[in-house]
Amino acid sequence: MTLAMKSIEFVSKLRARLYLSVTEDDTILDESISYLKGPILNPEQDDSYYTPEVSSEMGTVYDHCVRAIEKSLSFGVHDLPLMGSGDWNDGMNRVGHGGKGESIWLGWFLFSNLISFSKIAKAKNDIERAERWIRHAKNLRVALEKDGWDGDWYKRAYYDSGEPLGSKENSECKIDSLAQSWSVISGAAEKDRATRAMASVKEFLIKPKDDLVLLFTPPFDKTVLDPGYIKGYLPGVRENGGQYTHAAIWCIFAYAGLNDGRNATELFSMLNPINHSLNFKAAQKYKVEPYVIAADIYSEAPYNGRGGWTWYTGASGWLYRAGMESILGFNLKGNKLEINPHINPEWTNYKIQYRHRSSLYEIEVKNPNKVSFGPIKIKVDGVLVASEPMALNLVDDGAKHFVEVELGVRHSISSS
Helix, strand or coil: CCHHHHHHHHHHHHHHHCHHHHHCCCHHHHCEEEEEECCCCCCCCCCCCCCCEEEEEEEEHHHHHHHHHHHCCCECCCCCEECECCCCCCCCCCCECCCCCEEHHHHHHHHHHHHHHHHHHHHCCCHHHHHHHHHHHHHHHHHHHHHHECCCCECCEECCCCCEECCCCCCCCCEEHHHHHHHHHCCCCCHHHHHHHHHHHHHHCEEHHHCEECCEECCCCCCCCCCCHHHHCCCCECCECCEEHHHHHHHHHHHHHCCCHHHHHHHHHHHCHHHHCCCHHHHHHHCCCCCCCECEECCCCCCCCCECCECCCCHHHHHHHHHHHHHCCEEEECCEEEECCECCCCCCEEEEEEEECCEEEEEEEECCCCCCECEEEEEECCEECCCCCCEEECCCCCCEEEEEEEECCCCCCCCC
16 A cells, blocks of 8 residues: 555545534644654665654644645646555555556545545635645546546556556456446546446446455456566455455445445345355355455355455445445434435335434334435424435434434436
């Protein structure tokens, strides 16, 4: 993982944690903390292992975030972010280690962070920086569509040599799920292209018979191009064309973002570990615990369907969010609760019980029109709530409240 990638990943995680802070109380961003320091890499070094020292230099949390984002604003010949020694997929550590390779996935991810954090910068009255980040984001969006699109899906990256990766031109790793799912999650892609990209994911990467969602296909094996140590894994193992669950879950977010509740719920069922061990034969094939998320599942014979590393992956948190937020539509923002589901149209109803401090909320979502998305009315204790988006203000009064949400069609499918 490159320093730039780690930097903006830090900002992305912090952005989610700081929602209340930046909207109601920004004291967390004003906390002062030390930087870390260590030796700078030599030109011939791709990485270095050492114990970092705590620097005497201090900065606010906001300052740390600013430095992280600014570090990521180095672009290549296609005006896309430099990939360095790997981005999310650190196994692709030789795609851009020469300093010229570019990452299309990182472009979507960076766009998302630039747009979101520019709002925080404005709230901090850092207007010039916020405007500059927005300009970067707009230019990035143009570059992603110009040199990222491959006809039916988005490419994954460009090597230092300028050769594409994740393209129809490649014999291996023709299509990678990351560039497709994040084209939707970022909200940056053209609607028709994002829809087509996720259709390609379903066509080439989702394997319903095996309950697998591949990271990319075909795996690296004989290509003369050198993507990095990922090629050292056997085909279909871990990041090399197997299911990497962290990335597979992002496809749920993407289908929900396209208002495709059927694919979102079917994918959730496929990724639910319990469904890999429903009988003795399936359990013998899967071989790992069915009550925790496996970071990876192998996809090639003779180990097709065998689970890999368990207990250490952050994918479990992502799957929880995918189920609660993207599918069931439970989106909590401070004391405001938005209900915006993306479900299988065959679902008739479901219930959520939520305790807000001393109050208990009994929520029922009804789907009489057999749709996938679109709340058309919401009642709290029998009183119709008039708001856009459909949301209710939570109160801390020690009482039990009954919430009824009805789904219908009131807007068209969008890509974000």
